[in-house]
Amino acid sequence: MSFPMATTGLYSSVVFGVFSSTQRFLGQLRHGDAAAAPSLADMTVASSVAGFVSVAIGTPVDLVKIRLQMQTQPYSKADVKLKPTAPGSPVYRGPIHCFWTILQKEGIAGIYRGTVAMLLRDVPGYCVYFIPYAVFCDWATPEGCISPSPFSVWLAGGVAGAISWGLCTPMDVVKSRLQADGVYLNQYKGTLDCILQSYQNEGLKVFFRGLTVNTVRGFPSSAAMFLGYELSLKAMKRGQTETNP
Numbered sequence: 001m002s003f004p005m006a007t008t009g010l011y012s013s014v015v016f017g018v019f020s021s022t023q024r025f026l027g028q029l030r031h032g033d034a035a036a037a038p039s040l041a042d043m044t045v046a047s048s049v050a051g052f053v054s055v056a057i058g059t060p061v062d063l064v065k066i067r068l069q070m071q072t073q074p075y076s077k078a079d080v081k082l083k084p085t086a087p088g089s090p091v092y093r094g095p096i097h098c099f100w101t102i103l104q105k106e107g108i109a110g111i112y113r114g115t116v117a118m119l120l121r122d123v124p125g126y127c128v129y130f131i132p133y134a135v136f137c138d139w140a141t142p143e144g145c146i147s148p149s150p151f152s153v154w155l156a157g158g159v160a161g162a163i164s165w166g167l168c169t170p171m172d173v174v175k176s177r178l179q180a181d182g183v184y185l186n187q188y189k190g191t192l193d194c195i196l197q198s199y200q201n202e203g204l205k206v207f208f209r210g211l212t213v214n215t216v217r218g219f220p221s222s223a224a225m226f227l228g229y230e231l232s233l234k235a236m237k238r239g240q241t242e243t244n245p
Helices: 002-031 040-070 077-081 095-111 115-140 150-180 191-202 204-208 211-243
Strands: none
Touching: 002 040, 002 095, 002 115, 002 211, 040 095, 040 115, 040 150, 115 150, 115 191, 150 191, 150 204, 150 211, 191 204
16 A cells, blocks of 8 residues: 555645646636636536546556555565466565566556556546535535535535445446456456456446445545645635735
8 A cells, every 4th residue: 555655645636736727727718717617517627637637647556556455475586486377476575666567577558557447437537526526515605605614525525535436436347457467367458358258257246346345435535635625725825815915
């Protein structure tokens, strides 16, 4: 988990930054005011752009995390020399070693294994992440108030996260299988082949494996994310006001 933890701040800041910047750009382009209230179309475009950009950072991070989580035995140089093929056998000694090993053996294409599946997960995923959040915040904001309360932000963020992760579970399953492939065996030729093989071998239910965990996890993580984001923005704006009265 060290690699995801070390990069989660960068990943989240890029996603939220791209989303907000795209919204402001569209507001200026379409309405002549960057601060104009975004339309549903504006939020959809901004969410899609954020999802597309996030894949550039998220794919290598998820790949390393999944490859390391597959190892159920401790790393040993003696074992690696035997070129193990049994699932769970040690191949990587840590996140950096994992990243460089994949890069050396498989190139850039290897680092971005599962990109198509991740695009199919994250582009629509962020649409059903940011849009429900905005809708719930608007609904929870009392008449005459400029912004929702911290509790409303927390609740709206949690609900949006649960919805997003729940709906994205099928493509998350496919993405994870593709990224896990290639260490011990090469089972899938691509995203479509992975979908077809998974369905033929395990049925439709395989695409909803982990749905409950994803949904339950999505609430607290997204609630904290949105609350931290909104409170940070307010603090920085307050600081700018005090500095430049």
